[in-house]
Amino acid sequence: MPYELQELAAISGMPGLYRLVRAARHGVLVESLDEKATRTLAPARNKVSLLSEISIYTQDPEQTVPLTDIFERIYQQHGTTAPVTAKSSEGELTEFMAGIVPDYDRDRVYLSDIKKVANWFGIVSKHRPYQEAAAPEAPAADETAPAEVAPAPKAKRKSAKADAEPAANEPLSTGGVIGAPDDAPEAPGNPEATVPAKKSRKKAE
Template sequence: MNLSGIVSVSGKPGLWKALVQNKTGFVLESLDAQKTKLIANLSTAKLAALDEITIFGDDEDIKLKDVFERMKNAANIPDTKADGTKLRGFFREVAPSHDEEKVYASDMKKILNWFTILKDMPLFSEEAPKAPEAGGETEKAAVSVKAADKPKPVAKKATSAPKAQAPKVSAPKNPSKKG
């Protein structure tokens, strides 16, 4: 499953695909049928990439990607408008070690909503891009990092002649004030 580039924007319903990044934020496109465009300013909008989201677990956090994989194979997926007990029972199947005190019904509804948006998309069934293999590329990267770590020579500032200062002039005291 390839969730890279898919984000959730706080305050906006649904999921968005990041098209391009500019210096102030991202240009996003909604994943619904309308294909609405949105410019998300990073100083005001909060973006959450789906491939980095985790769910609170008892021992360690559970990746959202793993929960989606289990949801693909689940037989009966409840509706997003189902009550909390049905949602909790379903989440015990797909995320058995989730922390029931920290994962609320609203969180489960949001995850189910995201799943219903993504399940029919081609990106949901394609493989995620793999990290570069160890070997030649990492050695080249290490060499370039070492070269970047060297301190750059600092250019000395040219010293200029000292600035001429204006002579100090003592102003007469105000005669109305007693000094």
């Protein structure tokens, strides 16, 4: 999630955005998302809309685009500053939204909605750090580890001595490291060739 929106909300009758602090007896204690970070009580009669639960309609009646994804797309295309404001023309606003969500529903998404998206993005990007999602790289490395360690049982079958060396190196090994002990048993394999030689001498006697 590029911008953490879980605790951020828009409150009817109150300009700007707010961070939810805790529930109060007659409403919700909130903190303004600005330089002052002023705490105030939002009355229970005011509608609180969590940004994480807001979506944009698309031409597919069964599909919407979460505001979190909208903010990610704006950031990727325009950085931390949206190219439009509440004072932008209708053409600029619709062109901006079409660039972010090409298939947005032109009938159900109003100009006032686009203005809110641009305004909210400006507030959030100014007071919340952007977090890049780099988590998928770690699982990719973990998935390759089992495949590389898999050849280890073959070394165990060859000899008991070979088991001791790979076992100590398994956590740090790759296919090449495990392969090194596999080559070692082949050298001691030459003395095994002398065993049949002794048997052949007995037969000769």
